[in-house]
Amino acid sequence: MRTTIRDVAREAGVSIATVSRVMRGSASVTEPTRERVLAVAQELEFVPSQLGRQLAERRHAANGIVFPDLSGPYYAEVVLGYEAVAAELGRSVLILSTHGRQDADAKVLEMAERCDGLVILGRTVGDTTVERLAKRGVGLVLVARPAIATADSVNVENRDSAVALAEHLVARGARDFVFVGDPDGSSEFAERLEGVEEGFRRAGSRRRSLALAARPTEEAGAAVADSVGGVDDLPDAFVCANDELALGLMARLGERGIDVPGDVLVTGWDDVMAARYAGLTTVRQPMRELGGTAARLLDELINGSRSEPRHEVLGTELVVRGSTLGKEHA
Amino acid sequence: MRTTIRDVAREAGVSIATVSRVMRGSASVTEPTRERVLAVAQELEFVPSQLGRQLAERRHAANGIVFPDLSGPYYAEVVLGYEAVAAELGRSVLILSTHGRQDADAKVLEMAERCDGLVILGRTVGDTTVERLAKRGVGLVLVARPAIATADSVNVENRDSAVALAEHLVARGARDFVFVGDPDGSSEFAERLEGVEEGFRRAGSRRRSLALAARPTEEAGAAVADSVGGVDDLPDAFVCANDELALGLMARLGERGIDVPGDVLVTGWDDVMAARYAGLTTVRQPMRELGGTAARLLDELINGSRSEPRHEVLGTELVVRGSTLGKEHA
DNA sequence: GGTGCGTGTGTAAGCGGTTTCAGAAACCGG
DNA sequence: CCGGTTTCTGAAACCGCTTACACACGCACC
Incomplete structure (x- = not known):
């Protein structure tokens, strides 16, 4: 910071208060004075210091x-x-x-x-x-x-869409599912799990198990896919806590020759850009x-x-x- | 901001200078004084104002x-x-x-x-x-x-990878291409175009035309796909200035029954997450x-x-x- | 021709810190 | 026990701006 309000004041032959008033248009200043100050400010390339301003105003903006x-x-x-x-x-x-x-x-x-x-x-x-x-x-x-x-x-509404998701899965023939994601790591995830469970319950199904993924990442999703024994070891659906898990999971399943949705259904959450291109069923936020x-x-x-x-x-x-x-x- | 350095100073029976020194450990202060100040600061929940600090130090951090x-x-x-x-x-x-x-x-x-x-x-x-x-x-x-x-x-190296991309396309049988993206909108895009042109030129090919996309978005890519007359109207390859253009283009081509890579090759740039799932050839940045x-x-x-x-x-x-x-x- | 008021401007007191400078206190060897 | 250092500490001067307050001036009014 070079030129300050005092430089301008001195140069324009006014007090710093006047310069301040001109710069922020806070109070009335006669037109000639105003113009003179502005001219000097322009010439000196004066830019009021945000720091000084913030301190005086006691706010950060x-x-x-x-x-x-x-x-x-x-x-x-x-x-x-x-x-x-x-x-x-x-x-x-x-x-x-x-x-x-x-x-x-x-x-x-x-x-x-x-x-x-x-x-x-x-x-x-x-x-x-x-x-x-x-x-x-x-x-x-x-x-x-x-x-x-x-x-x-x-917040976003998690329960209702979770129930809707479950109903969709049941309609597609699913009777059980594995939730991929750590419900203790996020209240959102917990709500999603509860909602899906409720949806399945309403349809008279039992939940099969709960897969805990450490972090909601593609890698973690892939790891879950790796943990699957084979086609016989699959639930009807993998309900993932977010899209990245689902994408990672789905990609790895494909590599292992497991067909989605033929062998197992997979869903995500969020509807990120990649989900569109991967053809992933999900909940848009x-x-x-x-x-x-x-x-x-x-x-x-x-x-x-x-x-x-x-x-x-x-x-x-x-x-x-x-x-x-x-x-x-x- | 409630409690200030002066409050602490008063309460601890020292000067503000000493409090400042204790808070930032800038100079030596006797242990008993130091502890007393720290105790008071703790008790009063004193947090030094960044604003005051920044103004005095004339830096923002x-x-x-x-x-x-x-x-x-x-x-x-x-x-x-x-x-x-x-x-x-x-x-x-x-x-x-x-x-x-x-x-x-x-x-x-x-x-x-x-x-x-x-x-x-x-x-x-x-x-x-x-x-x-x-x-x-x-x-x-x-x-x-x-x-x-x-x-x-x-910056990233654009030319070399652009040439490499062109060589790859030529190796896959491409003899001409359409560049999707506005080279005047970004120096990066311009470099990419030049590099690809050079690569094709080296292989003895002629460039066919230049498609200008207003903005580097999926929508603009889709619009380019829409502007294609039919399978006969295609270049050998669409070289897109970024992945979003390519993804939008490729998706819309698919909807129109045009096969990628059967009827036309498509490439992007950046290697965003969705490119992986869409199977898009691209240049990773x-x-x-x-x-x-x-x-x-x-x-x-x-x-x-x-x-x-x-x-x-x-x-x-x-x-x-x-x-x-x-x-x-x- | 005073009284009263509105307007434009300057003075100075902050805002909450850091740091220079100088004095006081503690320490040292001789 | 004393002069010379070294170590702590406090007073005060900023950093760059806003704004309350006071004051001077010009004007309308009675």
């Missing part, structure tokens, strides 16, 4: 977003939706990926010092950290994480909208235009593709 | 990254790679997507006021803006954009690494550990899949 990992397409989409809206609202966006770091909580706390508010995706930080942030007065929006009383939240909604809620929170916390739930949609349809449709 | 649009998987990957490294280096990351906004330049200039340096991807802002930033002394790293003398840059390298260069720039600008070029790799291979391999 920025908000953050915390996500576990951008590796998958899911979070990238949410972040994009968030950025788009936040930028529109004139706020800078800080991002922080925790990718399983130990010091995630500290990092988030630190980031909170640079923002007026932040959005937290999933189980990136502990509850105590969230509580502390809330107490500190930072605007808080929780996404894909169980709602709490002191913060806003945005409005990822962009998830981020956008979070941005809007956060803005309301920060501007104090609302005191009661709000909890939004966005709808989802079953998308049926080849991985659960007979070949004639694939 | 943050850097930004500007990209056109996060819609595609490409930029998301680059941003992720960037974030991972930047976070490791202890810097906050600001993101800004220009998605064709008119005020992009202004937004970038504004963002520069919040960062010690920034990374600019592609043709997001005009050259004059870049010049101005450089003159202002912000650290600057250009990615996927022609290098300039006053800033660092990171080290997207994560692109972002990571940019982060490291920027860090060096900011820490002043280097004065000469550096220009990195990362390698790429041809990935051959079903879209250019006979069915027997697909």
Whole structure:
């Protein structure tokens, strides 16, 4: 930072207060003075320091977003939706990926010092950290994480679509399934599992078993495929907690000569781009909208235009593709 | 921000200077004093204001990254790679997507006021803006954009892989091709086109025509497929400027009953996740690494550990899949 | 021709830290 | 026991901006 407000003031023969007023148009200044100041500012290439401004105003005009990992397409989409809206609202966006770091909580706390508010995706930080942030007065929006009383939240509807998915599978002849994904790792996953179980139950079926995948990745999905003994060892369907698991699983099954959907049905969750090309039946989530909604809620929170916390739930949609349809449709 | 350094100082019976020294461990303080201050800080839940700190230190400890649009998987990957490294280096990351906004330049200039340096991807802002930033002394790293003398840059090798791609196509029997993508919209695309042309030329072939796609999206790719008259109207190969064009094109060709690779070969660029599942031949770019390298260069720039600008070029790799291979391999 | 008010501008006190400088205290060898 | 260091600590000056407050001025009004 070179030229400051004082340089401009001196050069224009006015006080710094006047320069400030001109620069932000906050109070009336006579036209000639205004013009002179603007001319000098222009000439000196004066750009007001955001730092000085922020300190004086005690606000950052920025908000953050915390996500576990951008590796998958899911979070990238949410972040994009968030950025788009936040930028529109004139706020800078800080991002922080925790990718399983130990010091995630500290990092988030630190980031909170640079923002007026932040959005937290999933189980990136502990509850105590969230509580502390809330107490500190930072605007808080929780996404894909169980709602709490002191913060806003945005979630997607998981149960209903899970039931719908189960009904579809039953209609396609499935009587049992294996859930691929760790329900303890994510409240979302847990809801999905419950919903699918309920759907099967309603149809009078029994659940066969539960496959725990450590992380929701393609590799983990492939590993599950490897663990299958053979065609006789298959359930009627693999219900995967997200698309990446399903894609990894399906690809490896194919390599092993196991036919989808002939030998086993496979479903995912999220409807990422690759799911379309792989012909994967899945549940579409409005990822962009998830981020956008979070941005809007956060803005309301920060501007104090609302005191009661709000909890939004966005709808989802079953998308049926080849991985659960007979070949004639694939 | 509630409790300040002065509150702690008062409570601990020391001066603010001492508190500052304790908090940042910058100078020696006797053990008893140190402990007392820390105890009080803990009790009062004192968290030093980043704003105050930044203003005093005249640095932001943050850097930004500007990209056109996060819609595609490409930029998301680059941003992720960037974030991972930047976070490791202890810097906050600001993101800004220009998605064709008119005020992009202004937004970038504004963002520069919040960062010690920034990374600019592609043709997001005009050259004059870049010049101005450089003159202002912000650290600057250009990615996927022609290098300039006053800033660092990171690019991928386009020509060689383009030639390799062309050779592969020729080996598969192609004698002409249509390039899908706007070479005027991106220097990268232009390089790719030139490389492919050269490869075909070396093999003694003539280029057939140039399809201009407005934006590098799946929709635009599909539109190109729609514009094809019929099987007789096809080139030997569609060389697409990126994977999304190729995927959109290939999908729509399939819908129209045109066989890939039987009737026409199709290639993309980037190797995004969906390309694997669609069996698309493409050129793999080290997207994560692109972002990571940019982060490291920027860090060096900011820490002043280097004065000469550096220009990195990362390698790429041809990935051959079903879209250019006979069915027997697909 | 005073009183009263509205307007434009300057002064100065913050915002919450860091850091220079100098003085006080503790330590050293002679 | 003393002068010279070394080590701690505090006062105060910033960093660059916003804004409350005061003041001067010009004008309409009675």
